Amino acid sequence: LANTTVPSSMMTRSQSRTTPQLHHSQPSRASAPNLTTVSIPQRLVKLGLITASITILGVGLLLWKTFLSAQPTDYKTDYKTDYKTDYKTNYKTEATVTGEQLLEEADQLRKSRQYQEALILYDQAIAKKPDFAEAYWGRCYSLNKLQQPEMAIVACNDALYFQPNYPEAVWSLGQAFDQQQRSVEALRLYNQALTLKPDLTGAWLSQGITLQKLGRSVEAITALEKAIALQRNLAEAWMTKGEAQMTLGRFNQAITSLNKALQIEPNHRNALKLRQQARKKLQR
Numbered sequence: 001l002a003n004t005t006v007p008s009s010m011m012t013r014s015q016s017r018t019t020p021q022l023h024h025s026q027p028s029r030a031s032a033p034n035l036t037t038v039s040i041p042q043r044l045v046k047l048g049l050i051t052a053s054i055t056i057l058g059v060g061l062l063l064w065k066t067f068l069s070a071q072p073t074d075y076k077t078d079y080k081t082d083y084k085t086d087y088k089t090n091y092k093t094e095a096t097v098t099g100e101q102l103l104e105e106a107d108q109l110r111k112s113r114q115y116q117e118a119l120i121l122y123d124q125a126i127a128k129k130p131d132f133a134e135a136y137w138g139r140c141y142s143l144n145k146l147q148q149p150e151m152a153i154v155a156c157n158d159a160l161y162f163q164p165n166y167p168e169a170v171w172s173l174g175q176a177f178d179q180q181q182r183s184v185e186a187l188r189l190y191n192q193a194l195t196l197k198p199d200l201t202g203a204w205l206s207q208g209i210t211l212q213k214l215g216r217s218v219e220a221i222t223a224l225e226k227a228i229a230l231q232r233n234l235a236e237a238w239m240t241k242g243e244a245q246m247t248l249g250r251f252n253q254a255i256t257s258l259n260k261a262l263q264i265e266p267n268h269r270n271a272l273k274l275r276q277q278a279r280k281k282l283q284r
Helices: 008-025 039-070 099-111 115-128 133-145 149-162 167-179 183-196 201-213 217-230 235-247 251-264 269-283
Strands: none
Touching: 099 115, 099 133, 115 133, 133 149, 133 167, 149 167, 167 183, 167 201, 183 201, 201 217, 201 235, 217 235, 235 251, 235 269, 251 269
């Protein structure tokens, strides 16, 4: 049985039955893809992207049209009325501005008693020129006026570090010591400043005021007269002179000096008070 030969006619019929099944289960490479499972989802994605793009474009055009309709038709603007401002130049952003220009504007503010504003510009001047002795002195003076003697001392010392024989800085340092009740040290500095600059009016005035506080009225009058000789419209000098004269019992002279102070500054409280006291003394 193992060696039995199958007739060729029978083999042919068997192959004829099985061959179609094999060809049916293995499609040809050239056969077309299944359009139902592949092409339809891709088309839906493309259609969705196109629809979204059209929607976004339409919204954009609508917004642009609304923006254009809101714009004024006349573009002429009166900048003088629409953009009025009192702001000062921010010199930190102006590279062309020099430390000297900043110092000049700061000094103007200081002289008009705008001490806080002056300090800002002094700081900017120092940022431009770190060894600017004049700017450090301006800081010292302004801080004294703002009654901040500790910071004033630092600023004056900085000024004197860069310019050791700076009479204004020596005088202002004395004023800072005076505010700290260090009158002896203050007098020494006033004398030093006047040695460097004999016509420094402020130093004579400060010296006279301090001498009067210490009860050295005769010396105070001498110093105050020096200040008045240099600048006659110093109400504080006339007032302090009148106070010193009252201390010495010279009431008529005191009233004369106090009247001078009130001519310069009619509402000077201390001068008004002292004159009233001097008049009462004369009536006794």
